[in-house]
Amino acid sequence: MPIIHPTRRKFLATGALGAAASTLAAPAVHAQSTIRWRLQTYAGAALGAQVAKPAIDAFNAIAGDRMQIDLFYADQLVPTEELFQAMARGTIDAVQSDDDSMMSPTEVTVFGGYFPFASRYSLDVPALFNDWGLNEIWDAEYSARGVKHISAGAWDPCHFITSSPIRSLADMQGKRVFTFPTAGRFLAQFGVVPVTVPWEDVEIALQTGEIDGVAWCGITEAHEVGWADITGYFLTNNISGAWIGHFFANMDRWEETPDDLKELLRVCFEQSHYYRQHWYWAGEARLRVMGEKLELTSIPDAEWATVEQAARVFWDEIAAESDVKAQVVQIFRDYNAAMDEAGRPYRYT
Secondary structure (H helix, E strand, O other), X not given: OOOOOOOOEOOOOOOOOOHHXXXXXXXXXXXXXXXXXXXXXXXXXXXXXXXXXXXXXXXXXXXXXXXXXXXXXXXXXXXXHHHHHHXXXXXXXXXXXXXXXXXXXXXXXXXXXXXXOOOXXXXXXXXXXXXXXXXXXXXXXXXXXXXXXXXXXXXXXXXXXXXXXXXXXXXXXXXXXXXXXXXXXXXXXXXXXXXXXXXXXXXXXXXXXXXXXXXXXXXXXXXHOOHHHOOOEEEEEEEEOOOEEEEEEEXXXXXXXXXXXXXHHHHHHHHHHXXXXXXXXXXXXXHHHHOOOOEEEOOOHHHHHHHHHHHHHHHHHHXXXXXXXXXXXXXXXXXXHHHHHHOOOOOOO
């Protein structure tokens, strides 16, 4: 996007009684420069135009000369996997990403992006963070590493979008798939071959056959970024109901920011989370029913149940790695048990 160069606001220390009176009575007032941040999202330009740019544009319009954020898309300043380190050093000021993609050196990184079957619906994510204690855990993990965790939000569910159909678990064998690190670690037991390429190279990798598909998003994103044009099949079974992602900032930059601008950042980012929820939610249904680019396929429920059962074993493995991970996994267990017991509309099966 074009970089905006706002004029500096200048404060002139002049007095109505003349120079002598000004010298005696007026306090010293200095020119104030516009605060500038550089924020990089893990999303590429096509997706970033939906999931990042509206929030940054709104913030810039309201903050005016006091503060401006320059938005950069995936890999424009640093590779996505280096986002955390660049932000912690202050090379960039803020980030929109999941923990997993930017390889945060925290105990909660494994839960970023798509932790298998941790959520059923997008509203599960803000509920878990705001009402079930995950915000406090994330805050502690990132504060200890010089990064401010500003807020968490949900994106779309995670499905397979592939060049050849998947109608059984056997069809997953040998599929080279672009996915998140933790999702890839989990799916490898079913024969999936996780492949890492820069986000902007995914389209070319699909066209050349370097990868067979993605397990990265839902049907809305597949259409928005063009992957639906070059694949052909959408598996309705998903491995998670919603992506978990966040806004972060370098702690020094955050603490230097005036309190009212901090609050404006929070408000604009929360609006961004809300926008993504209804944009994805509407698109996931509309494009399944009205979309013509992707053929829908499904794995029978009884067979897919083995994947869900494997996820619970995977949860146990992750929980055994540290006390913090065990705490997060227990929250997932307690939350999902409560939703199951509550029944409709929280859980239908």
